[in-house]
Amino acid sequence: MNHQATVAASRAVPATSTSPARIRVQGLGKCYGTLEVFRDVHMDVGDREIVAIVGPSGCGKTTLLRCIDGLVPPSAGKVDISGTEVTAPVPGVAMVFQQFGLFPWKTVFNNVAYGLKLAGVAKGEIRERVPKFIKLVGLAGFEDAYPYQLSGGMQQRCGLARALAIEPNVLLMDEPFAAVDAQTREILQFELLRIWQMRPTSMVFVTHSIEEAVLMGHRVVVLKGRPATVFETITVDLPFPRSRETLTLPRFATLREHVWTTLMDEARAAELQLQR
Numbered sequence: 001m002n003h004q005a006t007v008a009a010s011r012a013v014p015a016t017s018t019s020p021a022r023i024r025v026q027g028l029g030k031c032y033g034t035l036e037v038f039r040d041v042h043m044d045v046g047d048r049e050i051v052a053i054v055g056p057s058g059c060g061k062t063t064l065l066r067c068i069d070g071l072v073p074p075s076a077g078k079v080d081i082s083g084t085e086v087t088a089p090v091p092g093v094a095m096v097f098q099q100f101g102l103f104p105w106k107t108v109f110n111n112v113a114y115g116l117k118l119a120g121v122a123k124g125e126i127r128e129r130v131p132k133f134i135k136l137v138g139l140a141g142f143e144d145a146y147p148y149q150l151s152g153g154m155q156q157r158c159g160l161a162r163a164l165a166i167e168p169n170v171l172l173m174d175e176p177f178a179a180v181d182a183q184t185r186e187i188l189q190f191e192l193l194r195i196w197q198m199r200p201t202s203m204v205f206v207t208h209s210i211e212e213a214v215l216m217g218h219r220v221v222v223l224k225g226r227p228a229t230v231f232e233t234i235t236v237d238l239p240f241p242r243s244r245e246t247l248t249l250p251r252f253a254t255l256r257e258h259v260w261t262t263l264m265d266e267a268r269a270a271e272l273q274l275q276r
């Protein structure tokens with residue numbers, strides 16, 4: 001089958017017509033010493049848009065998120081959030097990490113409250129707001145538990161509640177479900193979609209799962225090459241709200257196969273290079 005013919009794909013990155021770009025990445029490059037990780041990355045993320053990023057391990061996905069959240073300075077180009085260039089961490093931007101990133105000595109309540117305390121939110125308001133977000137992610141009753149008392153899935157629910165509690169307008173997710181088992185992962189994917197549907201934000205969702213990228217994203221950005229760059233941006237024209245049923249749609253399979261083929265060409269080339 002000729003996937004190119006059946007998939008709406010574009011190497012130029014279109015600005016979303018439905019909403020203004022909340023995040024605008026322009027000509028971004030990053031070097032660590034002599035290692036050029038990525039080059040000339042362009043990407044727009046709309047106000048209520050989920051952009052999934054896939055790419056081989058080491059292509060710079062985490063580094064790209066770090067440039068967006070202001071913790072890693074780019075070597076070239078720039079990132080704008082809400083029209084202002086990012087030069088340091090920006091309020092309203094939250095990150096969810098692969099390894100949950102919880103404080104082991106803090107309870108669920110205090111982990112979720114952390115960002116609010118940092119932002120100087122009054123104690124009374126914290127007491128009011130935190131339980132709402134704990135409930136939203138399905139952790140009601142676990143307010144006083146410590147991370148070690150929770151399963152991986154519950155720890156990531158806590159990580160998600162902590163990110164959501166600051167009511168971010170930009171949510172950055174770095175392979176958030178990579179460390180949990182397959183069933184939990186599926187549950188959390190649909191939970192996240194449900195929550196996003198209730199409070200749509202601008203979301204960048206990094207994953208190495210092609211299926212997850214197509215399920216979550218309005219668009220999928222494929223990074224590839226050495227140095228990496230945006231090889232292709234695929235519009236995922238599957239209806240929202242997405243559900244388990246989405247996974248059974250023929251269109252889902254077509255899009256998944258398209259992304260798979262794009263990435264596998266790269267993996268094969270990398271393997272051949274190793275053999276030489």
Ligand SMILES: Nc1ncnc2c1ncn2[C@@H]1O[C@H](COP(=O)(O)OP(=O)(O)O)[C@@H](O)[C@H]1O
Nearest residue numbers: 032035037055056057058059060061062063064
């Ligand atoms: N702080 C750093 N110093 C030097 N090299 C780094 C640093 N962070 C990441 N790298 C390198 O940059 C490349 C991209 O890393 P990363 O962004 O973690 O990729 P990915 O998330 O796609 O797996 C890798 O080769 C990694 O070793």
Ligand SMILES: [Mg+2]
Nearest residue numbers: 061062063174
């Ligand atoms: Mg990474």
